[in-house]
Each structure stands twice: as C-alpha cells, then as structure tokens.
Amino acid sequence: MSSVVMTRTVTVNAAFLQEIKEVNTELWHRLEELRHRCQRPISPANCRMLVDRLSQMRDQLALHFALEEAYGYFDDPVDVAPRLSYAAENLRSEHRTLYLELTNIVDRAERLIHCEQLATLALWFGPEFLEFDQALRDHESRENELIYEAYETDIGTGD
Numbered sequence: 335m336s337s338v339v340m341t342r343t344v345t346v347n348a349a350f351l352q353e354i355k356e357v358n359t360e361l362w363h364r365l366e367e368l369r370h371r372c373q374r375p376i377s378p379a380n381c382r383m384l385v386d387r388l389s390q391m392r393d394q395l396a397l398h399f400a401l402e403e404a405y406g407y408f409d410d411p412v413d414v415a416p417r418l419s420y421a422a423e424n425l426r427s428e429h430r431t432l433y434l435e436l437t438n439i440v441d442r443a444e445r446l447i448h449c450e451q452l453a454t455l456a457l458w459f460g461p462e463f464l465e466f467d468q469a470l471r472d473h474e475s476r477e478n479e480l481i482y483e484a485y486e487t488d489i490g491t492g493d
C-alpha cells in the first residue's frame with residue numbers, strides 16, 4: 335500500500351453525516367440481528383439464510399457509504415484544522431477497505447455453500463462476521479466523534 339499524500343483538504347458536513355446515520359435504521363437492524371445470531375452457535379441448516387442476509391447487508395452498507403461520501407464528506411471546502419482533515423480523509427478511505435472485507439466474507443461463504451461445506455461454514459461464519467462487525471463499529475464510533483468535533487469547531491454545518 336502506498337502512503338496517503340495530502341493534496342487537498344477533506345472535511346465533513348456534520349449535519350448531513352449525522353442524518354444519514356440516523357435514517358439508515360434498516361442497516362443497523364440487520365447488523366444487530368446478524369450480531370445476535372453470530373454470538374451463539376450457528377446451525378449448518380441456517381447458513382444459507384445467514385449468508386443471504388449478509389449479502390443484503392453488504393448492499394445496504396455500500397449504499398450507506400456512498401451516501402456518506404456524496405453528502406457527508408467534502409474536498410476543498412474552507413480551511414480546516416489539519417487534525418480534523420486527516421481524520422476525515424482516513425475515515426472516508428476506510429469505507430473501501432470495510433466494503434472489500436465484507437465482500438470477501440460473502441464470497442468465501444458462498445464458495446463454501448457451493449461446495450456444500452456447511453459444517454465448516456457454520457464454524458467459520460460467526461467469528462468472521464464478529465471481527466468485521468467490530469471494525470465497522472469502530473469506524474462508526476470514530477465517525478461520530480468526528481461529527482461532534484466538527485460541530486464544536488463550527489465547520490460541519492455546511493452553511
């Protein structure tokens with residue numbers, strides 16, 4: 335991976351970013367349900383259903399990230415504190431990494447289904463999902479911190 339070169343300033347529109355998170359209840363419910371199921375033993379008979387739900391969640395997450403990037407993040411707005419700009423740039427670039435990680439899990443799970451290795455899948459799926467879930471929650475929590483900081487420094491209102 336090459337290092338990030340800062341050629342522009344990135345910041346957030348805190349109000350839009352917050353609203354995108356608040357209205358996307360379907361995604362959060364789906365995540366909660368998957369988390370609940372993955373925190374206990376998974377029956378091989380439930381694997382197909384779980385992988386279908388994960389695949390739907392991946393599409394919801396792709397839309398969520400696309401909305402955040404379209405309305406929540408800005409290039410070249412006003413002068414922004416370098417720390418905020420750095421955090422914003424990092425968080426925005428995490429979307430792609432998270433999406434690729436999730437796509438990988440879905441692809442590998444679908445391959446196991448295709449090979450009828452449901453017992454293996456049942457053991458593998460929970461820990462894999464929970465690790466991804468933790469990374470996503472960590473991203474969301476740092477993005478929420480950025481929203482609050484943007485409000486506090488008065489750069490996030492977009493007016």
Ligand SMILES: [Fe+2]
Nearest residue numbers: 402425429477
């Ligand atoms: Fe995000």
